[in-house]
Amino acid sequence: MASLRLVAALAPSPPPPRREPQKPPPSAAHLARGVSLAAAAATMAMAAASPPALAALAEPANALSLPTWAVHVSSVAEWVTAMALVWQYGERTGLKGWKGLSWGMVPLLGGAMCACTWHFFYNSESLEVLVALQGALTVTGNITMCIAAFRIFKASQEGTNSKSP
Template sequence: MHALSIPTWIIHISSVIEWIAAIWLIWKYGEVTANHAWWALSFAMLPALVSAMCACTWHYFDNPESLEWMVTLQAAMTLVGNFTLWAAAVLIWRSTNAKTASSPVSTKPMNLE
């Protein structure tokens, strides 16, 4: 556990806690807005959470060679997480565009003559 200083540990742990809170809040936002595309974002955030937990675990055990596979797993989860977050963003964008297109409000410019 000596691999990182106390302030660095505080940042690492608080970042993981914040990410968990963000996942939960985004899930709730999806419930409140009845737009379940936001739930996809919650799930898409999980690989990044696994990545962060891998980093914390590896540092906790003082970066041993026996756990170097965790560095590879962290990198893989970061890559997977970037793609899942992109896919969730596209899904949210499409869901909001679909709602705007079906909106009863006209998007035609008004004729002021």
């Protein structure tokens, strides 16, 4: 048995498998023809589409762009996150004024939702009431946040006065 292993170890190994030569990559002329063929096909497909089908896909001139929507949505998400963080700070520190600030931020969130809803429906004239509601919620939110900030300031002043000798 050991002699068979020795013979197998000393035996020459078979030659590596022969590789087929690889085809060279297509030339620039082939690529250019493929690109022009694809462009022609896309142009023909667009020309074949009926005008009503294309009109159904078109958005009004006052539609928001994708980057503008990204700013709107991320701003609302950022505001909700700020509200949650302010609330958590109030919970951890035991200072109720910070929870009040979080509540004071709610009308401004409502105003942001009014703006997003109005834009979602392409600034429809039938929803003009949302513009007025957004303005009212913004004023209300600014007042409630001002009151909450003043309460936090007063609470911090009372805390400093009680610690002084």
